[in-house]
Amino acid sequence: MTNFEFQNPTKIVFGKEAEVSVGRETAAVSRNVLLHYGGSSAERSGLLDRVRSSLKKAGVAFTELGGVKPNPRVSLVREGIKICREKGIDCVLAVGGGSVIDSAKAIGVGVPYSGDVWDFYEYRAVPERMLAVGVVLTIPAAGSESSPSSVISNEELLLKRGLTNEVLRPRFAIMNPELTFSLPAYQTACGAADIMAHVMERYFTNTRNVELTDRLCEATLRTIISNVPAALRDGSDYAARAEIMWAGTVAHNDLLGTGREGDWGSHSIEHEISAIYDVAHGAGLAVVFPAWMRFVYKHDVARFVQFAQRVWGVEPDYFNPERTALEGIARLEAFFVSIGLPTRLSAMNVGTDRIPEMAAKCTGKGTGTTGNFVKLDEKAVREILTLAK
């Protein structure tokens, strides 16, 4: 176990009708907020009206900025920053999934910063503080509701970049699993892949003696594996939706990463795919992860055997650990297929022609590496993307 610091101050309000508390929770933080959201679903479902009404009742003034798209754009973030500055707004309330929350966080760090917010995502500057950010979560996936991370796309540069800094933790997250009943099957599955990826990025580590966090990771993965099929069979299965939603938060608040080095190579490779092709992040991860695993598993067969046995219930072949390791990877891939996700680039209509470009971009124009479990250079990323073709 490595030395670590851990602090996750986000207040979680979880359960049926949890969103009725949004006015109260927001008012405890601010009286002048930016209400930030995505497309039409939150409007159609009536959620936005319930939020507006709760804010009004609590005496919270708000300015609205909708239109956040998946793979949220820095251009909208800049617009949000401008509005907040003009109106003296000191809190961003995100109603939506990871894209909306990540956009809200970007606005929150951009407002008190004199330069351009994209600087943070290119690591040219480090955010020192963020406006208060509150969340009403509608999609369990990104874990952004209590994570210190934000991923933003720069549509001019075709870049998608992640920022992680402790100041990015939201103040509160309101989580009602009923709000996810209407999520389409594909989006539910993509969310599950994202949640699993957050755990697996932490699970595959070179750090030794990390039993507690290994087991917490396995617990979270098994919960997703057993509940996603139930949620796909019946979208209104509260128990299944609740398990997935809470697991999504636990997967990415970094408790599971305490005392261990994470990998994050698969995430960085996927970011290059979705920056160009605008595919769903979870789908991209379902494609990249099995290929990444087949490329790296020989680096630590024992860890992949543990993954196969404890997560997938594979009976180990003690005389052939590699076979057991590969069986675990095959089970993961079969699970993704079973919940309707692509596991090949071709299934997302992504060809092989831009593999060299993607491999270069996620390794600093080919000068560096990505990932930690195995440090992947440009050639390695090309091979992984080719395995995934």
Add this chain to the structure above:
Amino acid sequence: MTNFEFQNPTKIVFGKEAEVSVGRETAAVSRNVLLHYGGSSAERSGLLDRVRSSLKKAGVAFTELGGVKPNPRVSLVREGIKICREKGIDCVLAVGGGSVIDSAKAIGVGVPYSGDVWDFYEYRAVPERMLAVGVVLTIPAAGSESSPSSVISNEELLLKRGLTNEVLRPRFAIMNPELTFSLPAYQTACGAADIMAHVMERYFTNTRNVELTDRLCEATLRTIISNVPAALRDGSDYAARAEIMWAGTVAHNDLLGTGREGDWGSHSIEHEISAIYDVAHGAGLAVVFPAWMRFVYKHDVARFVQFAQRVWGVEPDYFNPERTALEGIARLEAFFVSIGLPTRLSAMNVGTDRIPEMAAKCTGKGTGTTGNFVKLDEKAVREILTLAK
């Protein structure tokens, strides 16, 4: 899963030499603190001198109050409150285990309260705020370093009472597993029983559909079960000590209790034993828990089968679930024995003569019940204590 709120803002600083940061962490909170600790071990080991020196370097003034005993006394708490008021102290730094931390918390809620601090522990008043409390942890057991709980004994009334309130969460906890190398075997084992008990109090619930938290509980229990024997074989096994220490915090910061009702009957029964006999809390729990389990298991055999299989690796007898359930309980008891703990009252030199008194005291003079999984009246508590004799 039930609706819940969860927020655990305690900052954890974990790892080798973590205590060098105590000055920095304390100074971020206060410049005038009460340095609170127990007996001679922290002095002998040099830890207290390192803490003093770190505080001085950081410009933090401190007044010392040592002498906290296991099952910490309200009389010392009152003394601490008096000192803090006289010297305008606004932060209590606890150096020690759960007893010291619980005493620090009691001082922290007592200072801003006009009445007597014992009121809180008799539920005659509810604390509205607590002075900042910081922790340098030396014993993994109580989980008090990030929990919202404090247990105090009233030596005049022979009462031991627990208080739980969100304001009781410490600001920071500094956790260096090396500081636990010198813990005697018996104290290590008692700590393990306490940690396991915190998980089991949450695990045995009537709430349905709690898969994630079930699995997180199991992960934490298995980690303790596999690491305590290693720590007993070699007290300086850093990996084992680190797993136990971090598991002790995770076991009781209430993440594992989110969305589910806890039981806490065994804790309340144990408090009556240690209030009278002054036995170690963990040892008392090792005695009470197996007896409690044998008394209640028929209430939900399936849950005990899950416990037997997932925690203890018992191969289920599908045709005889009760046998499987009992085997799990037997394994727990055998584990306690294997790490040197008593599992009978007689092994702690506690006779049966005061069983009626204890049963009455933990059920409100026999007018109420304790526990939730099965609500135990006075007679039930007497039977459990008799099973444990």
